[in-house]
Amino acid sequence: MKFKNICVLGGSGFVGANIVRMLAAQGRNVRVLTRNRERAKELIVLPTVEVVDADIHDPVQLKQHFKGMDAVVNLVGILHEKTPGRIDKPMARRGDFQRVHIELPRKVINACVENGIQRVLHMSALGASGTSDSAYQRSKGIGEALVREAGLPHSDHENWYLDGPKFIHGASLYTTIFRPSVIFGRGDSFLTLFAGLCKTFPILPLANAQARFQPVWVEDVARAFVGALDNVASFGQTYDLCGPKVYTLAELVEFTCQTIGSTPRILPLCNKLSYLQAWAMEFKPGKKLMTRDNYYAMQVDNVCSGATMPGYQPAGLEAIVPEYLNESNPRGRYEGFRHRAGR
Known part of the structure; x- marks a missing residue:
């Protein structure tokens, strides 16, 4: 089974551009949602890539642009807040971490369900934890948990089977979560x-x-995402990504x-x-x-202390x-x- 039509959020970024190029090289149709189409000019020239101006935080636009897609890859993340908030208190002001790392994954999940998309790949971060002292890691941990809870439990692995581009198993999502250490490569911020x-x-x-730290090369991260896309064994899994x-x-x-x-x-x-x-x-x-x-x-x-992908050689x-x-x-x-x- 090969997912043919992929929507990528964060596809014009450091990791995303590498993933999009690899998907395009495999002949897949890729739709990149970005707030600034000019930033993705190197992707626009790829024959199977469509770059679309969109507000990914608008649920209506997400639902519209997810139509016709077989899978969604969410890579969106920020390292610093311009508008800080309190994600540990629901009634407090919500900051950028909450909006990007928690509310956006929830909107992505909802838009996938509304469009019948059952394959989701999600970028988290090593150290993500809902109890971390770091607001970044705390928000990443909560967002990761939302995606994991929306996915099919790994214990149901033996019940998965395919029928064309969709899966037959209720309305569950088939998720894979990646938790990279710091990522290096040309254009990195480290x-x-x-x-x-x-x-x-x-x-x-x-x-x-x-x-x-256990730094990981951006191309190894991209290969992990692309390699997991069609791999049934990766469904419901969370993988740490680190260098050697x-x-x-x-x-x-x-x-x-x-x-x-x-x-x-x-x-x-x-x-x-x-x-x-x-x-x-x-x-x-x-x-x-x-x-x-x-x-x-x-x-x-x-x-890295958690599971790594079989065959992963960084x-x-x-x-x-x-x-x-x-x-x-x-x-x-x-x-x-x-x-x-x-x-």
């Missing part, structure tokens, strides 16, 4: 950010220097600096100073580098990162020019 800091500052005060090695934040920053030939002094901060740095950065205008919510998230190791970052961070080599310069040109 190692590329540190590369810029390494070039700019002779001393880098580093909060949460001993926080542990665990690093401290300090080790990742040191590696990034060495890769670009920079030698700033990295100054690990104690727990109290880490919190104060995060608090101070919240008031910095423009793009946020760190917030207190990030500080809370990094108190828990961001490493690439190590040492083999990938120099290709896009180090522009002193011909390949790096070419990729740098290509990225700045938006190609």
Whole structure:
């Protein structure tokens, strides 16, 4: 069985663009919903991809654009809130995390049911938990739980069977949830950010220097999504996605600096100073580098401990990162020019 018509939310983003390209390469029809069609110009030229301007938070538009689809992939997520809220108190003001990570998955589920779509792939995050001290991880955990509860329990696996593009088993959704660690690759907001800091500052005060991560390559994440789409064994499952090695934040920053030939002094901060740095950065205008919510998230190791997909073999970052961070080599310069040109 092959799902032919796929609607992707967040398809113009870092992970989404890679997933859309892989789906298109398989000859699938992909509908990308985006608030800014110009951001998806590299996808518009793909022959089986339709890019549609849409307000994905509008249930009416979701229902309209889900018509004719066989499956939905929800990749939408944010790292920082412009409008903070209290997701732990229903009567309090709702913030961006609640709107994006909780209310949107609920709307997606409802729109799928209304259109008879039974296949849903959902992007969560490693560390997502409804009891986390981090509002980001807490909202991700609640949204993940909503999707999981809407899906068919894994215990009913033996009762699944197919009939054309739909499944015959009541109105249950056939969900797969992915929980990646931090994701790296050209255009990431993690190692590329540190590369810029390494070039700019002779001393880098580093909060949460001993926080542990297991970074995963964006293409490995995309392959996991695409590989799970038709795989019946993945229905009802939740998968952690990580690279092959665990690093401290300090080790990742040191590696990034060495890769670009920079030698700033990295100054690990104690727990109290880490919190104060995060608090101070919240008031910095423009793009946020760190917030207190990030500080809370990094108190828990961001490493894999749950189930991983059978056959999943991720690439190590040492083999990938120099290709896009180090522009002193011909390949790096070419990729740098290509990225700045938006190609």
